[in-house]
Amino acid sequence: MATHLKNDATQLTGRVINIQHFCINDGPGIRTNVFLKGCSNRCKWCCNPESIRFKPELAYNINKCIGVKECGRCLKPPTPEGAFYVLDGPDDRVRVNWDMASECGEETASVCPTGALYMFGHEMTVEEVLAEVEQDQSVYIESGGGITLSGGECTLQPQFAAALLEEAHHRGINTAIETAGNAPWEKFRQVVEHADVVLHDHKVMDHERHTRWVGTDNSKIKANFKRAYEEFPDKTFIARTAVIPGVNDDEEHIRSVLEFIKPYKNVIDYQLLPYHRYGEGKYGFLGRVYELKDFPYVPDETMQRLRAIIDEAFGRSATTPGQASPQDKSRGSTLQMEGAA
Ligand code: SF4
Ligand code: SF4
Known part of the structure; x- marks a missing residue:
């Protein structure tokens, strides 16, 4: 396949956990999600614990x-x-x-x-990833889908991620990323530049609670998002929060995110994803402990109430109570691909 990347960047390698086909809710249409290894956050509820360390690891x-x-x-x-x-x-x-x-x-x-x-985790070249992604081309054409880079934090492998997205574009594939934004600005920018859609997490707005539950300072994350909204006015940004009971399931958090995104017309939606435990089994496979195993699920009424605040802010009618929202599936867990490994 002819490439337009310089110095044959299709041979650049990155550390990939897996490639998951036929995903929904991770960008427009039906997507192929590529999970990259390595993350700078330490969310206590992380459903992809195998994505956190940069090195490949035994399970x-x-x-x-x-x-x-x-x-x-x-x-x-x-x-x-x-x-x-x-x-x-x-x-x-x-x-x-x-x-x-x-x-x-x-x-x-x-x-x-x-x-x-x-x-x-294993090394793959840009070409190898795209060879697998391109198998779903007909699905993208029918559904308006494409490739979504996830993780982990995909912007922490900036050269590989950017080359992957740039070459995907060249082959006519829509591109999206899922990011928590905790990366140096230059790395973050380098990847965002090649994404059509940026699904980004506003996990916890309060600084102290963010440090406690996500394990990191959120000032860089907020600065990155703000700067990205401003420097990429033509891109589509979708804000998201995985709603965790007792952590961010309150109106204050929702209103704080709405206030943050309000000035930016390119942030077209704010989506809430209910807390789930799909990744719990993987902690055991990695010899780690899942700290939130006694956490309750978020009641449907809470999700409906919080979504109603967002719907009102976006000037649209609320999701019908009792009806499953299209958002009722959280950020992809690699577990689905591993078949419970
Ligand atoms: S099957 Fe069991 S005993 Fe055999 S190599 Fe695998 S882990 Fe070891
Ligand atoms: S939930 Fe996402 S941002 Fe948080 S530790 Fe896991 S991969 Fe990183």
């Missing part, structure tokens, strides 16, 4: 282990001694010493015949 699904009597390959070199072990008793499936296994890589995963051990 383990005990349900796929056939036991050491039958197999036991991961107990032998090249796997470091002690990284895997078996408990006393009849269950001979391996357990993981995550302090040691977190240093294991592809070599370890490759010995496992069942896929119980597997890697999150």
Whole structure:
């Protein structure tokens, strides 16, 4: 395929978690979502925990282990001694010493015949990603869809992400990004420049609560969004909040976001996504703890009430109570692609 990128940037590599086809609610039409690895935030409710670290990382699904009597390959070199072990008793499936296994890589995963051990994150070139994305061209034509870069924080791989979007454009594919905005401005700008639609998170407006729940200062995020609204007046921005009970499920947060976006005509919508736990299982696969496992779901009435505030601000009629909103699906979880891995 002929490219218009300089210096054959289609051979640039980036760290990809997976490519998910036939996604809705991640930009116009039916999308192909490309999840990139690495994020600068630490949201306690993150549904893609495997996207946070930049390095590829090992995961383990005990349900796929056939036991050491039958197999036991991961107990032998090249796997470091002690990284895997078996408990006393009849269950001979391996357990993981995550302090040691977190240093294991592809070599370890490759010995496992069942896929119980597997890697999150691998290098792909721009060309390889687009070859897969282009398989959905007919779906894009029919639905008005395209490619959406997600993560993780896609703007933290700016050269790769920008090349991917630029080349997608060149091949006639609509482009969107999902971003939480926590990146140095130059990197952020470099990627936004090539996105037709920018889906961006206003997670927590209050500074102290943002630090507590997202793990980072939100002043750079707000500055990036404001500057992007101003420097890219012709792009489509869609603000979003994943509504987390007790964190941002209050009118004050919603009104604060509305106030923030109000001066900018290019912010065409503000969408609310209900809290879900689709990613909870992956914490276990990575040897981590999901801190919000006892959190309640947000009642439908709360979502309706908060959406009504937004509808009023945008001058449109409210979503019918009891009717599923098209937004009732949160930002894509890579779990769907991994088939619960
Ligand atoms: S290599 Fe895989 S299937 Fe075999 S014992 Fe280890 S985890 Fe289980
Ligand atoms: S910004 Fe997104 S990917 Fe990053 S920690 Fe938060 S929810 Fe997870």
